Amino acid sequence: MVTVAPVDPAGAAASGAALLRRAWAPPALHYTEAYLRWQLGFPPADGIGAVAVRAEAGSEWVGFAAATPRRVEVAGTPIDAHLVSFVAVAPEARGSGLGHRLYAVLLDRLVAAGAQAVITFGLEGSVGLSLLVRAYEAAGFRTVDLGEYPSLGMVIPRTATAREASPPPGLPASGPADLLASAPTEEQWRHYLTDPRGTRWLGLPDRGTLTGRGGLAVLAERATTRGVEPFACLTNLFGGPFDAADLAILAEGLAGFGPPGTVATLPNPEGLPLEEARSRGLRRLAVNYCGKLFTRPDWTGSLPRLARTTVEVA
Numbered sequence: 001m002v003t004v005a006p007v008d009p010a011g012a013a014a015s016g017a018a019l020l021r022r023a024w025a026p027p028a029l030h031y032t033e034a035y036l037r038w039q040l041g042f043p044p045a046d047g048i049g050a051v052a053v054r055a056e057a058g059s060e061w062v063g064f065a066a067a068t069p070r071r072v073e074v075a076g077t078p079i080d081a082h083l084v085s086f087v088a089v090a091p092e093a094r095g096s097g098l099g100h101r102l103y104a105v106l107l108d109r110l111v112a113a114g115a116q117a118v119i120t121f122g123l124e125g126s127v128g129l130s131l132l133v134r135a136y137e138a139a140g141f142r143t144v145d146l147g148e149y150p151s152l153g154m155v156i157p158r159t160a161t162a163r164e165a166s167p168p169p170g171l172p173a174s175g176p177a178d179l180l181a182s183a184p185t186e187e188q189w190r191h192y193l194t195d196p197r198g199t200r201w202l203g204l205p206d207r208g209t210l211t212g213r214g215g216l217a218v219l220a221e222r223a224t225t226r227g228v229e230p231f232a233c234l235t236n237l238f239g240g241p242f243d244a245a246d247l248a249i250l251a252e253g254l255a256g257f258g259p260p261g262t263v264a265t266l267p268n269p270e271g272l273p274l275e276e277a278r279s280r281g282l283r284r285l286a287v288n289y290c291g292k293l294f295t296r297p298d299w300t301g302s303l304p305r306l307a308r309t310t311v312e313v314a
Protein backbone atom coordinates (compact mmCIF):
# COMPACT_ATOMS: atom_id res chain seq x y z
CA MET A 1 0.00 0.00 0.00
CA VAL A 2 1.22 3.49 -0.80
CA THR A 3 0.68 6.22 1.80
CA VAL A 4 0.82 9.93 0.98
CA ALA A 5 1.54 12.33 3.85
CA PRO A 6 3.23 15.64 4.69
CA VAL A 7 6.84 15.38 5.75
CA ASP A 8 9.12 17.80 7.64
CA PRO A 9 10.88 19.80 4.86
CA ALA A 10 14.02 20.10 6.99
CA GLY A 11 14.52 16.32 6.84
CA ALA A 12 13.28 15.72 3.29
CA ALA A 13 16.29 16.78 1.20
CA ALA A 14 18.17 13.47 0.87
CA SER A 15 15.22 11.18 0.02
CA GLY A 16 13.50 13.91 -2.02
CA ALA A 17 16.58 14.54 -4.17
CA ALA A 18 17.12 10.80 -4.71
CA LEU A 19 13.51 10.46 -5.89
CA LEU A 20 13.77 13.50 -8.19
CA ARG A 21 16.91 12.07 -9.81
CA ARG A 22 15.05 8.81 -10.45
CA ALA A 23 11.93 10.50 -11.81
CA TRP A 24 13.45 12.91 -14.34
CA ALA A 25 14.84 11.24 -17.46
CA PRO A 26 17.96 12.91 -18.93
CA PRO A 27 18.49 15.58 -20.07
CA ALA A 28 17.22 17.12 -16.85
CA LEU A 29 18.33 19.12 -13.86
CA HIS A 30 20.56 17.02 -11.58
CA TYR A 31 18.96 17.30 -8.15
CA THR A 32 21.44 17.21 -5.28
CA GLU A 33 20.63 16.95 -1.60
CA ALA A 34 22.37 20.31 -0.97
CA TYR A 35 20.30 22.05 -3.65
CA LEU A 36 17.00 20.66 -2.35
CA ARG A 37 17.93 21.54 1.25
CA TRP A 38 18.64 25.10 0.11
CA GLN A 39 15.33 25.31 -1.75
CA LEU A 40 13.37 23.93 1.19
CA GLY A 41 15.12 26.41 3.50
CA PHE A 42 13.86 29.54 1.71
CA PRO A 43 12.85 32.06 4.41
CA PRO A 44 9.17 33.08 4.22
CA ALA A 45 8.09 36.72 4.44
CA ASP A 46 4.62 35.79 5.78
CA GLY A 47 5.61 33.09 8.26
CA ILE A 48 4.55 30.23 5.95
CA GLY A 49 7.66 28.21 5.18
CA ALA A 50 8.22 25.34 2.77
CA VAL A 51 5.73 22.49 2.64
CA ALA A 52 6.72 18.99 1.51
CA VAL A 53 4.78 15.79 0.85
CA ARG A 54 5.98 12.26 0.18
CA ALA A 55 4.46 9.04 -1.06
CA GLU A 56 5.87 5.94 0.60
CA ALA A 57 5.61 2.25 -0.29
CA GLY A 58 6.97 0.20 2.59
CA SER A 59 9.93 2.30 3.65
CA GLU A 60 10.72 3.56 0.14
CA TRP A 61 9.76 6.98 -1.20
CA VAL A 62 7.95 6.66 -4.52
CA GLY A 63 6.64 10.23 -4.78
CA PHE A 64 7.56 13.73 -3.68
CA ALA A 65 6.21 17.28 -4.02
CA ALA A 66 7.16 20.56 -2.37
CA ALA A 67 6.36 24.26 -2.23
CA THR A 68 8.84 26.98 -1.19
CA PRO A 69 8.07 30.61 -0.29
CA ARG A 70 8.84 33.56 -2.56
CA ARG A 71 7.88 37.22 -2.40
CA VAL A 72 6.77 38.45 -5.79
CA GLU A 73 5.26 41.71 -6.91
CA VAL A 74 3.00 43.14 -9.55
CA ALA A 75 2.64 46.90 -10.09
CA GLY A 76 4.21 47.57 -6.70
CA THR A 77 1.89 45.17 -4.85
CA PRO A 78 3.78 42.47 -2.97
CA ILE A 79 2.35 38.95 -2.94
CA ASP A 80 3.74 36.29 -0.65
CA ALA A 81 3.39 33.22 -2.80
CA HIS A 82 4.76 29.71 -2.89
CA LEU A 83 6.65 28.25 -5.78
CA VAL A 84 5.50 24.67 -6.33
CA SER A 85 8.04 22.42 -7.95
CA PHE A 86 9.75 19.09 -7.38
CA VAL A 87 6.59 17.12 -8.16
CA ALA A 88 7.67 13.62 -9.10
CA VAL A 89 6.52 10.01 -8.99
CA ALA A 90 8.96 7.10 -9.40
CA PRO A 91 8.65 5.56 -12.88
CA GLU A 92 7.39 2.18 -11.59
CA ALA A 93 4.63 3.83 -9.50
CA ARG A 94 3.09 6.04 -12.19
CA GLY A 95 -0.41 5.93 -13.61
CA SER A 96 -2.16 4.88 -10.39
CA GLY A 97 -3.21 8.30 -9.13
CA LEU A 98 -0.18 9.18 -6.98
CA GLY A 99 0.35 12.47 -8.81
CA HIS A 100 -3.22 13.50 -7.94
CA ARG A 101 -2.81 12.36 -4.33
CA LEU A 102 0.47 14.28 -3.85
CA TYR A 103 -1.12 17.50 -5.09
CA ALA A 104 -4.25 16.97 -2.97
CA VAL A 105 -2.19 16.70 0.24
CA LEU A 106 0.26 19.47 -0.71
CA LEU A 107 -2.49 21.97 -1.61
CA ASP A 108 -4.52 21.03 1.44
CA ARG A 109 -1.49 21.82 3.63
CA LEU A 110 -0.86 25.11 1.85
CA VAL A 111 -4.49 26.23 2.25
CA ALA A 112 -4.52 25.17 5.92
CA ALA A 113 -1.31 27.13 6.54
CA GLY A 114 -2.92 30.25 5.03
CA ALA A 115 -0.91 30.40 1.80
CA GLN A 116 -2.52 32.86 -0.64
CA ALA A 117 -1.11 32.04 -4.02
CA VAL A 118 1.04 29.51 -5.84
CA ILE A 119 3.29 29.96 -8.86
CA THR A 120 4.28 26.98 -10.91
CA PHE A 121 5.67 26.05 -14.31
CA GLY A 122 5.09 23.06 -16.50
CA LEU A 123 6.37 21.91 -19.84
CA GLU A 124 3.96 22.73 -22.65
CA GLY A 125 1.95 19.65 -23.64
CA SER A 126 3.26 17.51 -20.77
CA VAL A 127 1.43 15.08 -18.48
CA GLY A 128 2.77 17.16 -15.57
CA LEU A 129 1.13 20.38 -16.83
CA SER A 130 -2.31 18.88 -17.44
CA LEU A 131 -2.13 17.11 -14.07
CA LEU A 132 -1.26 20.28 -12.16
CA VAL A 133 -3.97 22.42 -13.77
CA ARG A 134 -6.64 19.87 -12.85
CA ALA A 135 -5.20 19.40 -9.34
CA TYR A 136 -5.37 23.11 -8.47
CA GLU A 137 -8.86 23.45 -9.88
CA ALA A 138 -9.99 20.41 -7.88
CA ALA A 139 -8.58 22.07 -4.74
CA GLY A 140 -10.63 25.23 -5.43
CA PHE A 141 -7.78 27.47 -6.64
CA ARG A 142 -8.36 30.03 -9.41
CA THR A 143 -6.01 30.05 -12.38
CA VAL A 144 -4.20 33.04 -13.87
CA ASP A 145 -2.31 32.16 -17.03
CA LEU A 146 1.21 33.59 -17.03
CA GLY A 147 2.00 32.80 -20.63
CA GLU A 148 4.43 30.52 -22.42
CA TYR A 149 8.18 30.95 -22.35
CA PRO A 150 10.45 29.97 -25.18
CA SER A 151 13.70 28.87 -23.50
CA LEU A 152 16.99 30.08 -24.94
CA GLY A 153 20.34 28.31 -24.86
CA MET A 154 23.83 28.19 -26.32
CA VAL A 155 26.95 26.10 -26.25
CA ILE A 156 29.60 28.27 -24.63
CA PRO A 157 32.26 28.94 -27.28
CA ARG A 158 35.76 27.53 -26.66
CA THR A 159 37.01 31.10 -27.13
CA ALA A 160 34.87 32.48 -24.27
CA THR A 161 36.90 33.91 -21.43
CA ALA A 162 35.93 34.09 -17.79
CA ARG A 163 34.54 37.53 -17.07
CA GLU A 164 34.49 39.52 -13.93
CA ALA A 165 31.03 39.79 -12.45
CA SER A 166 29.67 42.88 -10.76
CA PRO A 167 28.88 42.55 -7.05
CA PRO A 168 25.25 41.85 -6.13
CA PRO A 169 23.21 44.97 -5.35
CA GLY A 170 21.70 45.75 -1.95
CA LEU A 171 18.42 44.51 -3.35
CA PRO A 172 17.60 43.83 -7.00
CA ALA A 173 15.35 46.21 -8.93
CA SER A 174 11.62 45.61 -9.14
CA GLY A 175 10.03 44.45 -12.38
CA PRO A 176 7.88 46.30 -14.92
CA ALA A 177 4.35 47.06 -13.72
CA ASP A 178 2.55 44.51 -15.87
CA LEU A 179 4.75 41.56 -14.95
CA LEU A 180 4.65 39.25 -11.98
CA ALA A 181 8.27 39.58 -10.92
CA SER A 182 10.50 38.28 -8.13
CA ALA A 183 10.75 40.88 -5.37
CA PRO A 184 12.71 39.14 -2.62
CA THR A 185 12.90 40.50 0.89
CA GLU A 186 16.43 41.21 2.13
CA GLU A 187 16.50 37.86 3.89
CA GLN A 188 15.30 36.05 0.77
CA TRP A 189 17.85 37.87 -1.39
CA ARG A 190 20.65 36.81 0.95
CA HIS A 191 19.29 33.26 0.67
CA TYR A 192 19.35 33.41 -3.14
CA LEU A 193 23.04 34.26 -2.93
CA THR A 194 23.80 31.16 -0.79
CA ASP A 195 22.57 28.78 -3.52
CA PRO A 196 25.06 25.89 -3.11
CA ARG A 197 25.41 25.57 -6.89
CA GLY A 198 27.24 28.90 -7.00
CA THR A 199 25.73 32.22 -8.08
CA ARG A 200 26.82 35.17 -10.17
CA TRP A 201 25.17 38.57 -10.44
CA LEU A 202 25.23 39.93 -13.98
CA GLY A 203 24.70 43.65 -13.46
CA LEU A 204 23.22 45.93 -16.14
CA PRO A 205 23.89 49.66 -16.31
CA ASP A 206 21.01 52.11 -15.96
CA ARG A 207 21.98 55.40 -17.63
CA GLY A 208 25.62 54.39 -17.21
CA THR A 209 25.46 53.41 -13.54
CA LEU A 210 25.17 49.92 -12.11
CA THR A 211 21.98 49.58 -10.10
CA GLY A 212 19.81 46.63 -9.14
CA ARG A 213 19.02 45.85 -12.80
CA GLY A 214 20.43 42.57 -13.94
CA GLY A 215 20.23 38.81 -13.80
CA LEU A 216 21.11 36.17 -11.27
CA ALA A 217 22.90 33.19 -12.81
CA VAL A 218 23.69 29.85 -11.17
CA LEU A 219 26.17 27.17 -12.12
CA ALA A 220 23.83 24.19 -12.00
CA GLU A 221 24.33 20.56 -13.02
CA ARG A 222 22.33 18.58 -15.54
CA ALA A 223 21.99 14.86 -15.94
CA THR A 224 22.65 13.75 -19.52
CA THR A 225 23.06 10.32 -21.11
CA ARG A 226 26.84 10.97 -20.87
CA GLY A 227 26.73 11.70 -17.13
CA VAL A 228 26.41 14.81 -14.99
CA GLU A 229 27.59 18.08 -16.58
CA PRO A 230 27.77 21.65 -15.29
CA PHE A 231 25.65 24.28 -17.00
CA ALA A 232 25.26 28.00 -16.45
CA CYS A 233 21.67 29.12 -16.10
CA LEU A 234 20.28 32.64 -15.94
CA THR A 235 17.46 31.94 -13.51
CA ASN A 236 16.14 35.37 -12.57
CA LEU A 237 15.85 38.76 -14.29
CA PHE A 238 15.32 41.98 -12.37
CA GLY A 239 14.33 45.47 -13.52
CA GLY A 240 13.27 44.98 -17.16
CA PRO A 241 12.31 45.69 -19.85
CA PHE A 242 15.70 45.07 -21.40
CA ASP A 243 17.22 46.21 -24.68
CA ALA A 244 19.71 44.69 -27.12
CA ALA A 245 22.69 46.09 -25.17
CA ASP A 246 21.37 44.46 -21.97
CA LEU A 247 20.96 41.15 -23.80
CA ALA A 248 24.57 41.36 -25.04
CA ILE A 249 25.88 41.90 -21.49
CA LEU A 250 23.79 39.05 -20.08
CA ALA A 251 24.81 36.62 -22.86
CA GLU A 252 28.50 37.47 -22.45
CA GLY A 253 28.26 37.24 -18.67
CA LEU A 254 26.62 33.83 -18.93
CA ALA A 255 29.24 32.61 -21.43
CA GLY A 256 31.96 33.82 -19.05
CA PHE A 257 30.48 31.87 -16.15
CA GLY A 258 30.11 28.28 -17.39
CA PRO A 259 32.97 26.13 -18.68
CA PRO A 260 33.63 26.49 -22.47
CA GLY A 261 31.96 23.71 -24.46
CA THR A 262 29.11 23.31 -21.97
CA VAL A 263 25.52 24.46 -22.33
CA ALA A 264 24.15 27.73 -20.93
CA THR A 265 20.42 28.39 -20.71
CA LEU A 266 17.84 31.09 -20.09
CA PRO A 267 14.70 29.14 -19.15
CA ASN A 268 12.50 32.23 -18.81
CA PRO A 269 13.78 35.15 -20.93
CA GLU A 270 10.60 37.25 -20.49
CA GLY A 271 11.34 40.93 -21.15
CA LEU A 272 14.48 40.31 -23.24
CA PRO A 273 14.40 41.28 -26.95
CA LEU A 274 14.17 37.74 -28.32
CA GLU A 275 14.61 38.94 -31.91
CA GLU A 276 18.21 39.89 -30.95
CA ALA A 277 18.99 36.54 -29.33
CA ARG A 278 20.37 34.79 -32.42
CA SER A 279 22.97 37.50 -33.01
CA ARG A 280 24.22 36.85 -29.46
CA GLY A 281 24.67 33.13 -30.09
CA LEU A 282 21.44 32.17 -28.31
CA ARG A 283 19.05 29.69 -29.92
CA ARG A 284 15.47 28.72 -29.15
CA LEU A 285 15.45 25.38 -27.32
CA ALA A 286 12.80 22.75 -28.03
CA VAL A 287 11.32 23.46 -24.60
CA ASN A 288 8.47 25.82 -23.79
CA TYR A 289 7.49 26.44 -20.19
CA CYS A 290 3.97 27.53 -19.27
CA GLY A 291 3.66 29.69 -16.17
CA LYS A 292 0.60 29.59 -13.93
CA LEU A 293 -0.47 31.56 -10.89
CA PHE A 294 -3.09 29.91 -8.73
CA THR A 295 -4.92 31.90 -6.08
CA ARG A 296 -7.05 30.40 -3.35
CA PRO A 297 -10.81 31.04 -3.66
CA ASP A 298 -10.96 33.59 -0.83
CA TRP A 299 -7.94 35.60 -2.05
CA THR A 300 -8.75 39.31 -2.08
CA GLY A 301 -5.81 40.73 -4.05
CA SER A 302 -6.17 42.08 -7.57
CA LEU A 303 -3.93 41.41 -10.54
CA PRO A 304 -4.30 44.18 -13.14
CA ARG A 305 -3.64 43.08 -16.72
CA LEU A 306 -1.29 40.44 -15.48
CA ALA A 307 -0.26 37.90 -18.08
CA ARG A 308 3.52 37.35 -17.81
CA THR A 309 6.17 36.60 -15.23
CA THR A 310 9.92 36.73 -14.72
CA VAL A 311 9.83 34.50 -11.63
CA GLU A 312 12.38 31.70 -11.93
CA VAL A 313 11.56 28.26 -13.29
CA ALA A 314 12.80 26.12 -10.37
Ligand SMILES: CC(C)(COP(=O)(O)OP(=O)(O)OC[C@H]1O[C@@H](n2cnc3c(N)ncnc32)[C@H](O)[C@@H]1OP(=O)(O)O)[C@@H](O)C(=O)NCCC(=O)NCCS
Pocket residue numbers: 023024087088089090093094095096097098099100101121122123126127128129131132134
Ligand atom coordinates in the same frame (compact mmCIF):
# COMPACT_ATOMS: atom_id res chain seq x y z
C1 LIG B 1 3.86 13.89 -13.92
C2 LIG B 1 3.90 12.74 -12.90
C3 LIG B 1 4.17 13.33 -11.51
C4 LIG B 1 2.52 12.05 -12.89
O1 LIG B 1 2.50 11.08 -11.87
P1 LIG B 1 1.42 9.88 -11.86
O2 LIG B 1 1.44 9.24 -10.51
O3 LIG B 1 1.60 9.02 -13.02
O4 LIG B 1 0.07 10.72 -12.02
P2 LIG B 1 -1.40 10.13 -11.91
O5 LIG B 1 -1.40 8.64 -11.89
O6 LIG B 1 -2.08 10.84 -10.78
O7 LIG B 1 -2.00 10.59 -13.30
C5 LIG B 1 -2.26 11.91 -13.58
C6 LIG B 1 -2.93 12.01 -14.93
O8 LIG B 1 -1.94 11.88 -15.95
C7 LIG B 1 -2.28 10.81 -16.83
N1 LIG B 1 -1.06 10.14 -17.24
C8 LIG B 1 -0.16 9.55 -16.42
N2 LIG B 1 0.87 9.10 -17.16
C9 LIG B 1 0.59 9.38 -18.45
C10 LIG B 1 1.24 9.17 -19.68
N3 LIG B 1 2.43 8.55 -19.74
N4 LIG B 1 0.67 9.62 -20.81
C11 LIG B 1 -0.52 10.26 -20.77
N5 LIG B 1 -1.19 10.50 -19.63
C12 LIG B 1 -0.66 10.06 -18.50
C13 LIG B 1 -3.18 9.91 -16.01
O9 LIG B 1 -4.02 9.15 -16.83
C14 LIG B 1 -3.94 10.91 -15.18
O10 LIG B 1 -4.98 11.49 -15.95
P3 LIG B 1 -6.46 11.60 -15.35
O11 LIG B 1 -6.39 12.60 -14.24
O12 LIG B 1 -7.29 12.09 -16.50
O13 LIG B 1 -6.83 10.26 -14.87
C15 LIG B 1 4.96 11.68 -13.27
O14 LIG B 1 4.74 11.25 -14.60
C16 LIG B 1 6.39 12.15 -13.14
O15 LIG B 1 6.98 12.07 -12.07
N6 LIG B 1 6.99 12.65 -14.26
C17 LIG B 1 8.37 13.15 -14.26
C18 LIG B 1 8.51 14.45 -13.47
C19 LIG B 1 7.50 15.51 -13.91
O16 LIG B 1 7.20 15.66 -15.09
N7 LIG B 1 6.96 16.28 -12.93
C20 LIG B 1 5.92 17.28 -13.16
C21 LIG B 1 6.51 18.61 -13.47
S1 LIG B 1 5.24 19.81 -13.82
